[in-house]
Amino acid sequence: MFFITLVLIINGINLRTFDTPNDDGSSITLRWNFDGEYKAFEIYRSEGNGNNFEKLGEVEGTDSIFRDSNLNPNTPYFYKIAGKTDSIIVFSNISGPVKPVVQYFNLYRLPMGICIIILFFSVLFYINMAKRGEKLSIRKIPALNAIEEAIGRATEMGKPVLYVPGIMDIDDPQTIASMSILSRVAEKTAEYGIPLYVPTSRSMAMTMAQQVVKESATRVGRPDWYNPDNIRYITDDQFAYVSAVDGIMVRERPATNLYLGTFYAESLILAETGHSTGAVQIAGTAMPDQLPFFVAACDYTLLGEELYAASAYLSQEPVQLGSLKGQDLGKLIFITVVIIGVLSQLFNWQFFINLFNTIE
Template identity: 85%
Template sequence: MFLISFIIIYNIDLRAFDTPNDDGSSITLKWQSNEIFQTFEIFRSLDAEGIFEKISEVDGIETNFRDFNLNPKIDYFYRITGKKDSISTFSNIAGPVRPVVQYFNLSRLPMAICIIILFASVLTYISHARKGKKLFIRKIPALNAIEEAIGRATEMGKPVLYVPGIMDIDDPQTIASMSILARVAEKTAEYGTPLYVPTSRSMAMTMAQQVVKESATRVGRPDWYNPDNIRYITDDQFAYVSAVDGIMVRERPATNLYLGTFYAESLILAETGHSTGAVQIAGTAMPDQLPFFVAACDFTLLGEELYAASAYLSQEPIQLGSLRGQDLGKLIFITVIIVGVLSQIFNWQFFINLFNTIE
């Protein structure tokens, strides 16, 4: 039995070019043909008259291929062969082509423009805040309730409990919590109300002690500060929660503030505080824990409101400017998303092409 293979040469139009917006290590191949093939074999050579080495095989529906890990100092030649049963169809030889390093990815230019606008807005608002210009920040109900809750504790002659989360001071939520603690300490010192701050990290305790001490001094009540009320409990998650629950049951604080990073202990804390009849205000950027705080607390700072609260209370120009600039950036991104959806619906090609990869 003899197997006869027919080789018929047709014209497959092959084009090879440097891949745009890459690091100079790849070449892109594109081809067109009126014939239908089962597979395409891709060959590469360093010489148009030399031996072509097979480097890959792709499905017959493909019309492009990207060759990686190339040397940007060498010229390459390419050829493809379309296979259909025993019939082979050859393309023209494409080349020479050499990969070129692009130092700027132009396909990401729209994103670069958005980032520049965001940074410019942040710096502009920081500058305005430093010059004393009043920046509007919407009122957050939970923050307005903090002073009322402290006043309630003062009237009842009971302490305020402040829980700054269970993470260390390198956590952004803990840092934001310390800014809020400074404001809470000012009010409690001004009213002469005891303030308990149990911490689960030794460094957080040190920072909390310093923050509370400075706040007491700032309102002219340095004698009110008691370092024994700001305690390090333990790094263990549930041992810490047990100790805090014990403080709630024994001391019966009139106001409980949970502001920082929380995990599975959130509901344990909130339920125990609720059982003692305390006014509870919570805030965290942990999405999984927010439902528990919303259900068991009187007021809740949702997500990024925790960070906004620190800027709102401190009135620090850099924080205020950053907050306003980020709000403007979010507005821009939301607008782009909406326009992008409408562009797909109504086929606005200009906006669609603006975010397509440039070739």
């Protein structure tokens, strides 16, 4: 009877330990096979010599893997586990020594790295195409086509155009994209000879807007049209700025209002005031919480990343066009990977699943 029990102790649980792949050298992975049923497994570890085991913790009786973390790299460790039933405790073999080793490359992230490299080179490829003068097709956005029509309407009515570049400074990507659009708007208003008002809530944004408008007027041969007083710094305070812009709308009665940039709670206040004056309104922002207000109160709205696409569409600048096309290709790749991933799970295509599997 003693011999049979000894065989169970030796062969009941087979423990295997190894350095966790693709980690920072701070963990060891334990795997074990077992016969029979256990209520729980106790994990024991010994550092250095294989003696004086200490209990690390306990896992469910259905588990067969455990990761021991926060270890010292290149230090030998020994492990054993004990399976607990109602009446007996069955110990595994002692596994070790095993050392955690630093891995400088995480191969499980290789597929994502390949996708990033493809995206990077696709952006460079399209930028070079644009610089060579090759035409890059970009989907037409109705709001962009409406900008020139709205400026033409203001010209026919003899009224100014109001351009609001958001409430953030020039370090904000949306403000930068807005300045690119402002350049195109300034060219058209200077060409048609109608006033352009650009109230800003940041002093640096005012300086940048003045330079952009001045260069645009010079580019179309109308440097005398430029009036720096029409491009004003109001205040950094959010609602004081909105009150001042609403006052411009009510006093000057612009025929066209353009809200392009970063907006927060002031979006609906601006759009409702502009709507009450009867102006054609075109808005654009990448702030998801504010898009419903612009959609409801404006005639046209640039949704999310269309704001960034607009600057490339209007400026036709090679770097922006190439970046836009490259990012579109990257999105297509990621969407394709997601679709194939869903199909792989449905039809159990293990090869593709294993490419993105991060569990050893």
